[in-house]
Amino acid sequence: MYRYSDFDAAFVATRNRQFRAQVERRIDGSLTEDEFKPLRLMNGLYLQLHAYMLRVAVPYGTLSSAQMRQLAYIAERWDKGYGHFTTRQNIQYNWPTLGDVPDMLDALAEVQMHAIQTSGNTIRNVTADHFAGAAADEIADPRPVAELIRQWSTDHPEFQFMPRKFKIAITGSPNDRAVTRAHDIGLRMVEQDGARGFEVLVGGGLGRTPMIGKVITEFLPEADLLPYLEAIVSVWNLIGRRDNKYKARIKITVHEHGIDEIRRLVDARFAELRPAFGGVDQQMLAEFRAQFASPVLKSAPTDAYDTAYAKDPVFRSWADTNLTAHRDPDHAIVQISLKAHGATPGDASADQMRAMADLAEHYGHGELRVSHEQNIVLPHVHKSDLPQIHAILQQHTLATANIGLISDIIACPGMDYCALATARSIPIAQEIATRFDDLKLEHEIGDLKIKISGCINACGHHHVGHIGILGLDRAGVENYQITLGGDHTETAALGARTGPGFPAEEIVGAVETIVHTYLDIRESREETFIDTFRRTGMAPFKAALYPEKEAARNAA
Amino acid sequence: MPRDFKPKVVTANALLEGDVIYLTEDDSWTRELKQAEVITDEAVAQIRLLDASSRVAEAVGAYLADVIDTPDGPEPVHFREDFRRKGPSNHFHGKQAAGQ
Amino acid sequence: MSVIVTDTGFAPDDWTGGFAALDAEQTNAAALDMPSDTPESALSGAVLAAPMLRIAFPSSADGRGFTLARLLRLRGYTGRLRAQGHVIADQYAMARRSGFDEVEIDDALAARQPEDQWLFRANWQDHDYQNRLRG
Ligand code: HEM
Ligand code: SF4
16 A cells, blocks of 8 residues: 655645645634635535535545544544445535544645545546456556656646636546546556557546546556547636536536537647656656555465355355455455445444444455445455454454445435535435335345435436435425436446436335336346346336336327 | 515535534524524625625535424425535534534 | 735735736736736737736635646746736645735735635645655
């Protein structure tokens, strides 16, 4: 894992001192709220419905045990004993006061963490595949590159007051677990004639106008990465629209100018910027690679695992859903579900955080990951340790066997916390999870991703959910629109609307109808929901959801 | 004839604590919607909002929210204001937990 | 009246040459005023020979000026470069790092954000990731 250099540490300490002074200057009137707001945002501090909210970066989703313990400490010391892990590999604290935040930032700095650029019209926390460095299907670990991008984008003088936020995601695997096609820039590590480089996608995004990113270059040599990124952001900083915040994201710029024109502008800017990067960045990248070297994996018999798998059905069920293939066959990647049925998706209590930190320390080389699906990952676990880990997870209500299933729902904070929300998301997620748990249908249904957002900003990724749910305000009442057929992976697709929305009391029933329709029409157990939808299209689902309309059509 | 004017309260978030506050008749801030000043006249509402917005060292983002004036004090019209008055629905936190 | 901010703090404006609009007839002798929406294609020719360029910041949230400054320097502009308008003390380091020599603010802003708040960021050359990554 990456350890701060003296430079990083001094930078964060200085930045925290500046923010402490900015808070004081806001209170004494030197800064107006209009001036303070972008400054607090670029340090991760929002003002939400009931309180301030501090969003802390977990760069490329990687955490050490010590860092996780400190997150638990912060939750207890300054918040209400829990934190909320988000789809952007951040953790959010919902209840700090303004005066506490500088102390919280200092506490984060003690474990080499910060909240810099987790908000505001800046380049945000760079996200990466949560299985990086462990997955069996990986070409290369994307995290050293992500760390390089983190350093380049941090405090970049040109890019702190841009037209809008800017998000970069990177994956080192052909199976895209980082949703690179829905980011302002998506980077996919590829090799060409033995040389390392990137396929670069630009102009993806969700929100009010969802778009799938377009390829701006199929192969960018590794050494050209920073000047090329700088060229893209620099071009957009000047021509991105500032007159309408809904048209400000680069996806709209690409849409309005066309990818070919953007490519031309970027290439021209790249030619101007390239000479400034003389190779020091590549030396740094090589050093980061050494720091991210794989831990030394133990070799031992896996009998304990095989026995438990054969004898204990609860363990087997958990192993079947929550484990992923590690590049070493005697190891596994463990996903710890933060989606216990009826709980708030992504929330973890301080006790749970400590339990996960301890597990990582004893069995997982002290390493944890935050996934964009709002779960926690232990990336390197020897199979013989799995029964013990499972037993400990059970003691902390962390052993829910539902990864990738219908109750593994992504939900944004929605109207329960968010000032921009038009409806709640969390209770809908809670109800769907409990309903399908009661029905005991979850494992029968298999792979199905539900994603819920509480407004068109789409923080809950609803556009790319197999079933997407969008909460709206219809004349002062919560109403939920459904989309079907979205896909967040390398075959990314945006979901299509089923038709009119449903009031809160009916939305869970509507989801049930969709699921029953799928179970009725699938060709076999192996045909997943998304495959069935692709085969049949919307029609059978529409007919089931809106029977009156169907009846009217048949009568006509 | 004055246009139909729905009763309003001035509400904001406190600068230091960040929690929901309401303007009272005596120009102080209260945490309780019930103690808020109910404004029934459009012109008065605009002036009270201006007053509140100028108190930059105390409040952030002041705005007018619709209420129903009841004998027990104002009640929120929109569900958003109901959440602001109580707190989130997934955890017993926020104002609903105050004084427990 | 306005105040000029540099690394040594506040000073009165010592530029007496006046400013011409960017789209006016350009001569090498004239200092130019550039709006924040100046297209990058305008950063060429006679502009690069001007003795002084002043880029407007209509709002502290409008960061185009930082990129304009950077491009000017990359294209070889060596004259005096000034950021003018709603630039706040917290942006001083960004302005300097992007290539500006100085910032021009009005008296009201100077009163609200006095000299010490600007001098707090006069150390803009320290703790600079960009400086570390280039070269
Ligand atoms: C709670 C306060 C939050 C606020 C005020 C907020 C605000 C926003 C806004 C305004 C957008 C739309 C941007 C645009 O279309 O230009 C957005 C998008 C997004 N947010 Fe949030 N968000 C919040 C929480 C979250 C959380 C908790 C997550 C992660 C679970 C998240 C992840 C995202 C993602 C993934 C997108 C869509 C991707 C894109 O930027 O196009 N946000 N957010
Ligand atoms: S989708 Fe809307 S409601 Fe949900 S967190 Fe984002 S801004 Fe808030």
